[in-house]
Amino acid sequence: MNKVHDRSSELPAPSSVGDVLSDVLSSVRLTGSMLFLVDAHPPWMSWAPEAEAFRRVVLPQAQHMVSYHIVTRGRCWAGLRGAAPERFEAGDVLVIPHGAAYFLADSPEATPAYGAEEAVTFFRQMAAGELPSVVAEGGRGGEQTQFICGFLGCDTRPFNPVLAALAPLIHLRAASSAADRMRPLIEFALCELRGPSSGGRSVLLRLAELMFIEVVRRHLETVSTGQAGWLAGLHDPLVARTLSLLHGAPARRWTLDTLAAQTGTSRSVLAERFTQFVGQPPMHYLTQWRMQLAARMLGDPGVKVATVAAALGYESEAAFSRAFKRSAGMAPAGWRRRGEMEVGGVTIPTAEPRHPPVARTSSD
Template identity: 40%
Template sequence: MDVLSDVLLAVRLTGAVYFDIDARSPFVAESPPTDVIAAKVAGDAEHLIAFHVLTSGSCWVEAVDEPEPAELMRAGEMVIFSSGEANILSSEPGMRGQPDLSRYYRPVGEALPFVIDINGDAHADRCRIVCGYLACDRGPFNPLLESLPRMVHAPVSGRSWGWMTSLLDAALAASDERDAGQEAMLAKLSELMFLEALRTHIDGLPPDTRSWVAGLRDREVGSALRLMHGRFAEPWTLEQLAREIGISRSSLAERFTSYVGVPPMTYLARWRLQLAARLLQSGSLSVAQAAATVGYQSESAFNRAFKRQVGAAPGTWRRRELAPVPPQEGGGPSEP
């Protein structure tokens, strides 16, 4: 079981490329917090992750109102703001801009991405930045969001970056002609690049890092996660899990908790609720059927656990989730 892919599917990760920016220094582009523009950008998404990919040149990137200094971003690198905080791309560190909120909306009569030219010195170095968002569920349980730093700055590995860049250039060229399917192509490519950046981030973590993503590469913790994700409906006990991995119960409990932050059985219970929530949202199963599918022997026990984690009974939560989302007013982007 590929645990990372399993989580990305269960939290309904979907991408969108919004801006294709061609900039020459001096320039600065400030993006607003994603919670400010989420309703217009992604409708009913619970959470938006912002990302930028630099395909040529270099620039500086930093989070607004964060103490960390700006970082230099080079061609072939991706930066991810997992919490969706306001951020800045600029030709020099320390520059500040003003986000233009009118640029953030889902176009009806045209396709994404919006092309933006930031014209500085005509003789200055040029950089190209592809910017977008990844929508996902925050709850009932998203272990990835809880374990990522606020900003992930990761180079995409050389072999993968070559063909990804070729695909990205092809998709952006198609967007110039508004070819059929190009927006969907860009969306899927952004998801793929996000996954590759996460893999690079995980591989580069220091050996003493303790988090859910670091646990994926640990032998015992990774094995426990793969077993629970691959066979989530089984009536696992800590003893059975430890026996299959080949370590003692106490060692597994201690090691798993040090990485993931909760004991194995607590993690399994929360993951089952995440899967059950997706089944409930599909509308094809009853509450009792969803409970049984994820391993609950009792519907009442499932109802109690779901309400404790989510704050509402399963049926109430599903009706709220499936209710139509009111349309958001949108306008056209103003000139740069």
């Protein structure tokens, strides 16, 4: 039997790898919800309940809420509620991708000064623009800690490979490079937060999205080739090339044979390595990605199901509908109706916070 030569290691990481990440981030409807600055002095503890407790209050059209926090001055402890905290320094970033309850505090032994109802009410008011964009926590003396809080919504269904690849908590250390792309974004955000001006709310929401994208890009740089996962796959020449091909032409009638031919390897090597990183074979991934694209297209009430099916390479509306139902758990028409109706689901607290964070318009 002739030996099959795997030439995939000779492939450079394709220039369009960044576009694969852009593809996913644009498809999952990344939407800024709020961005504000916390100015804290001991003793203090800032915390958030599980995202589902306030997601439908502040961003009802989103399926999921992601939060991140950038320490801009001082230091603090942070972590998931009920787990051991980690020490954060100025420039460090805390990311909570999956909506778990978490906290930031001046001490690992700190206790919250307000409850879940007060926290939800605070987030509702902040998202509605009813509170100033700089919030004071704790006392007035001691070491000052400041951190930017960003919240944004996104889709998780039918398929969000970026979110699925992230750990429950991500701690990104401060970048040492002078060319750090985050620095000018932080400076811009601080300027807007401390000196609100006309159009500032729109600017802050766009900054919330842009800063999160940069956080994901920085996290991608920390992922090693020895790790598994969708993001790690972007560092592997074979997996990255395959993802680039699939995202570049999702409607094409791909087969494992054609993918193997275009990536210079065998069917078995391609299937094994792709599954190792991404967690599913290439053809399964393609179907999932097509369904995510379909879900986004179905959000437009003017687009017919047959049009979506044709755009994604399905020979018939029936074949597409069967594939979509297997992936999303409901028919395309039902998905569209669900999207139109999914605007509520939690009770908005009406009581004012008993011990809310104190908001102010400028920092000391």
